[in-house]
Amino acid sequence: SVPVAQKQKHVNNLLWKIYDHLHDGELKTIAGSFTPEADKSIYTDGGEAVHHLVQELNDHRLLEQHHWFSLFNERQREEALMLFDVFMHCKNWICFVNNAVYWREKMNEGEFVYALYTAVIHSDLAEGVVLPPLYEVTPHLFTNSEIIQKAYTAKMTHTPGKFHMEFTGTKKNKEQRVAYFGEDIGMNTHHVTWHMDYPFWWKDSYGYHLDRKGELFFWVHHQLTIRFDAERLSNWLDPVDELHWENPIEEGFAPHTIYKYGGEFPARPDHIHFEDVDGVARVRDMIIMESRIRDAIAHGYIEADDGSHIDIMNDRGIDKLGDIIESSLYSPNRQYYGALHNLAHIMLGRQGDPHGKYDMPPGVMEHFETATRDPSFFRLHKYMDNIFKEHKDSLPPYTREELEFPGINAESIGVEGELKTFFEGYEFDLRNAVDSAEGIEDVELKSHVHRLNHHDFSFVADITNNNRNPVLATLRIYLCPRRDSNGVIFEFDDGRWGCIEMDKFWRKLKPGSNHIVRKSSDSSVTVPDVPHFQTLIDAANSGNVDFSEHSRACGIPNRMFLPKGKKDGMEFALVLTVTDGSHDATHDNPEDGEHGGSHSLCGAHGESYPDKRPMGYPIDRQMPDRRVFESVPNFVMQIVKIYHDESVH
Ligand code: CUO
Numbered sequence: 001s002v003p004v005a006q007k008q009k010h011v012n013n014l015l016w017k018i019y020d021h022l023h024d025g026e027l028k029t030i031a032g033s034f035t036p037e038a039d040k041s042i043y044t045d046g047g048e049a050v051h052h053l054v055q056e057l058n059d060h061r062l063l064e065q066h067h068w069f070s071l072f073n074e075r076q077r078e079e080a081l082m083l084f085d086v087f088m089h090c091k092n093w094i095c096f097v098n099n100a101v102y103w104r105e106k107m108n109e110g111e112f113v114y115a116l117y118t119a120v121i122h123s124d125l126a127e128g129v130v131l132p133p134l135y136e137v138t139p140h141l142f143t144n145s146e147i148i149q150k151a152y153t154a155k156m157t158h159t160p161g162k163f164h165m166e167f168t169g170t171k172k173n174k175e176q177r178v179a180y181f182g183e184d185i186g187m188n189t190h191h192v193t194w195h196m197d198y199p200f201w202w203k204d205s206y207g208y209h210l211d212r213k214g215e216l217f218f219w220v221h222h223q224l225t226i227r228f229d230a231e232r233l234s235n236w237l238d239p240v241d242e243l244h245w246e247n248p249i250e251e252g253f254a255p256h257t258i259y260k261y262g263g264e265f266p267a268r269p270d271h272i273h274f275e276d277v278d279g280v281a282r283v284r285d286m287i288i289m290e291s292r293i294r295d296a297i298a299h300g301y302i303e304a305d306d307g308s309h310i311d312i313m314n315d316r317g318i319d320k321l322g323d324i325i326e327s328s329l330y331s332p333n334r335q336y337y338g339a340l341h342n343l344a345h346i347m348l349g350r351q352g353d354p355h356g357k358y359d360m361p362p363g364v365m366e367h368f369e370t371a372t373r374d375p376s377f378f379r380l381h382k383y384m385d386n387i388f389k390e391h392k393d394s395l396p397p398y399t400r401e402e403l404e405f406p407g408i409n410a411e412s413i414g415v416e417g418e419l420k421t422f423f424e425g426y427e428f429d430l431r432n433a434v435d436s437a438e439g440i441e442d443v444e445l446k447s448h449v450h451r452l453n454h455h456d457f458s459f460v461a462d463i464t465n466n467n468r469n470p471v472l473a474t475l476r477i478y479l480c481p482r483r484d485s486n487g488v489i490f491e492f493d494d495g496r497w498g499c500i501e502m503d504k505f506w507r508k509l510k511p512g513s514n515h516i517v518r519k520s521s522d523s524s525v526t527v528p529d530v531p532h533f534q535t536l537i538d539a540a541n542s543g544n545v546d547f548s549e550h551s552r553a554c555g556i557p558n559r560m561f562l563p564k565g566k567k568d569g570m571e572f573a574l575v576l577t578v579t580d581g582s583h584d585a586t587h588d589n590p591e592d593g594e595h596g597g598s599h600s601l602c603g604a605h606g607e608s609y610p611d612k613r614p615m616g617y618p619i620d621r622q623m624p625d626r627r628v629f630e631s632v633p634n635f636v637m638q639i640v641k642i643y644h645d646e647s648v649h
Helices: 004-015 025-031 048-058 074-088 093-106 109-122 145-156 174-182 185-197 213-234 283-299 317-326 340-349 375-394 492-498 533-542 626-631
Strands: 161-164 301-303 309-311 408-416 420-429 445-454 458-465 471-481 500-509 512-519 570-580 635-645
Touching: 004 025, 004 093, 004 109, 004 533, 025 093, 048 074, 048 093, 074 093, 074 109, 093 109, 109 185, 145 161, 145 445, 174 213, 174 375, 174 445, 185 213, 185 445, 213 317, 213 375, 213 471, 213 492, 213 500, 283 301, 283 317, 283 340, 283 375, 301 317, 317 340, 317 375, 340 375, 408 471, 408 570, 408 635, 458 471, 458 500, 458 570, 471 492, 471 512, 492 626, 500 512, 626 635
Parallel strands: 161 445, 420 635
Antiparallel strands: 301 309, 408 458, 420 445, 458 512, 471 500, 471 570, 570 635
């Protein structure tokens, strides 16, 4: 079998300068004589998947190279998935890499990158391989056109350069104050990776079931939405309002981003009304889908395509709702409920040219890499979040018995160290943004960005176990903005929906008092920075590729763990709930494993979700009587302040 350092090297070289011919001589040699269908015994399906793709190639049906790619384009997605299917049916790495080299030269580059990323994530053959950060593979989707143009000039004049990337827009646009969130390269990596970990096109025949995929869709986007609202509050802005099909979109957007091939991303003026989009959907269709979904919530059941009713008035209802709203292939009735979310992305992406009069390429909303740059992303997701909330609010509040943990007293929750945010400079590599020109050597090209970070700290908790025996406990920590943009304290039931999940972990509690310290860097919602592409190249060349902490790129960047504070402090309620781990935990000995670092938002790769409770428990359901929450001895709350250091580090 092939050592992982070798595989890493292959993946690096396949992705380096994706728009150029393969540089790596070794890869070219191993694939030099490769014909995909020559030996069908290298595939688990007898070569069926690859036969399909070869036919498309021979019939000249495949999308050309040097053309934009969007996952939301049905035909383009179909082609990318044909290649994904080939990778997933390879019996060994040699088959995988040979096909990669072969199809890299034949297929559209965007399709190829997408197929390779998703296959490396989902195939056992690629275990241990770390994917380079997409912002250093396809930088066009993560930086603005001004930077790209400067990089080209620098390359042609052979002058190394570092270019300062500004956030899109001007001070005249209030939205610019929070652009650091929607345009953060790490946040975008989290978002695009989540959609690769949990693709809407996933079928279990690829090898396994994606546990609670629909519920994760709700939860990961709910967390994005309320994190964005928390950032807005710290910047003196109101929370996002939901969009609606019959109302103006309000914010326009000028993306200042450019495709490698395909021109500028289209812009959209302020205050326009939704228009039907030719070949996609009518506004009327969107309203019908929405009302069918709202009816399902009101009735408490979904109508499956075989006419049966699926009860959603329980903990699992949210998972089914997520499936129908996104919609994924897990949806029990795509015919009837449609694809509200996916179509909405396209609808929003096309509002600048709804009838295709100007032959514009897809908008930023039509790529998961770029979607959060557009303020309408958060309006769209707030709209869907409110539909999910309608369902959650239709469930009965938790009873005292469902919240209690007999014998357990949560005495205190607090912080060791200071909750302090700041902006810092960070550089990433732009060399892959520009073409290799004959006779012109690579020069150093970097983009310099400002990004949010915070000082390290720990959560500290004291818990008394009055039972005679040790118990396994699930600790959940939430951080909830305390005041609205006018400084008024949130009503309890409004405030709880805005709670940010900070951590979830398991501990054995011995009888008596337990002092628990949990480092901010250990959080179950975050991941560290993805290693630079160059770091991965150097590591593979030296044969030293232990990147175990980077096994996944899905997760909020740890430096954005804390929402930005204010100079004089911004108030949050810090909430700890301690519940019975022997009831909650899916896996044995959950206190030993971390299930891949970011399991709260991204699950445990290929396994069942580690926590049996609904995501967001216990603040996911309405709480008409706050006294229940306050009187349960295993819950505790503390007001904390997050400060912001205004000097840039
Ligand atoms: Cu992640 Cu709309 O689902 O972008």
